[in-house]
Amino acid sequence: MFVILGGNGYVGKVFQRSLSAAGQDFTVISRKLNDYSTPDALLDCLRETSASFVINAAGYTGRPNVDACEIHKAECLAGNAVLPGIVREVCEHLRLPWGHVSSGCIYTGSKPDGTGFTEEDAPNFSFRQNNCSFYSGCKALGEEVLSGAEQCFVWRLRIPFDEHDSPRNYISKMIRYDRLLNATNSLSQLTEFANASIACWMNRVDFGIYNLTNPGCVTTREVVDMIARHVLSDKQFSFFRSEQEFMQQAASTPRSNCVLDVSKARAAGLSLSPVHEAVERALKNWNPR
């Protein structure tokens, strides 16, 4: 029995779909119905289920975007840095294996040679480095809190998207934003991300951190060209001239734009499709709201 914490969130729902598709039983624990804000409360929640694997898909991401985390700092810390520690404590107590949905946003840029960051590279977009956003800082602290955790997967999601129009979907954001910042990024197709996460446990992959992004990287301009080619939008996309202009006019906190290396995941048999293919497929099967 899988238990999904935050199972009714944007990522949690995709885990629900993937587990259903795989014929796996699961229980959803959601903040609206369950209190899991303390170890004791979470212990009670989990004892009522017959959990054999816990997925922590709960987190605080800010609405409408990550700028909200600069205001709701305590919630951001509680959801992204403290909660992973609570889940760890309770899962270790119950000797339950589990996985945590982390984020690739704890990096910025790519390595000097242009390749992506591996799981061995220390986050470079965190409170400890590079004037990060409060969200990235909290996610990086969340990984620190999990250092040395037993029977624990850390799955790094990075700019989620799929074919379903949603305010949280990267493609929907590209279509709706007035102006865009050109940047180079690794992305995660959500269903593939959830499937790979579940495969970690089903295939008894070694516990640890995995960058679960689609191999390769894309620029914002490439994605916009693909959107135009699929005629999902007839607007003329306009771009900020620089990150500086973007920061001055549209954002209150810097964004992580980064490339991740997926060789560890690939070597573990967790293969997502190449990023350009994955974006093409989402656009081809686009499902407007």
Added chain:
Amino acid sequence: MFVILGGNGYVGKVFQRSLSAAGQDFTVISRKLNDYSTPDALLDCLRETSASFVINAAGYTGRPNVDACEIHKAECLAGNAVLPGIVREVCEHLRLPWGHVSSGCIYTGSKPDGTGFTEEDAPNFSFRQNNCSFYSGCKALGEEVLSGAEQCFVWRLRIPFDEHDSPRNYISKMIRYDRLLNATNSLSQLTEFANASIACWMNRVDFGIYNLTNPGCVTTREVVDMIARHVLSDKQFSFFRSEQEFMQQAASTPRSNCVLDVSKARAAGLSLSPVHEAVERALKNWNPR
């Protein structure tokens, strides 16, 4: 009616004594008896009292010392960074004035000219700077979370001591530790700290941050000499040769050693006694366990 969150802790108990001495009514909210881990829970707690001022003396400091915070990271974040945000949210909702016990440990060293850090100086021993301890990082985030808080005092305590022997008392630590690291620090005599904190509200001082340390600074060697002069210990104190040796042999995380400037507190009429006098008095009135 004062309400003391964490009122049975090392600092909370001193607030109890100071309020009693001042003939003020107070209620203690303690983690053992009350749940205040979420805004709703704290709201319920406070509604049961007729609070007119809330003191947040709760926090996670690590036992036997700050090294424990490197292990219990989630608790440290929850107690020192998230909790202040919860108290802020609830106090702003109830329009209650309040004060938060922060720490001077968010600084390291002193200014280039040897003077102490003022309330205007950004913390330089935090996750954002200078490879801080996890505890200092969390306390600095706690202050970030309180930025712009309404009707809120932030009282910076720094290496508490008084005449009562206790594992948390700086003087007791000096007496008991096998070897010491020589460093220069500002300190806070606890009763004077609590009295000054309470005076902030009683005297309707402007809300904001206050460095509540005894004016001046002392070196570890000076304190040790004073201890020897008062014959509180007959041992030969021994010192680490360097911070490096201390880090290699005795500590798992760097300590904040710093000097704070108290002119803002002094200008507001919050005068603690000069630090050498305060230490002398504690030693003269020493109360062994």
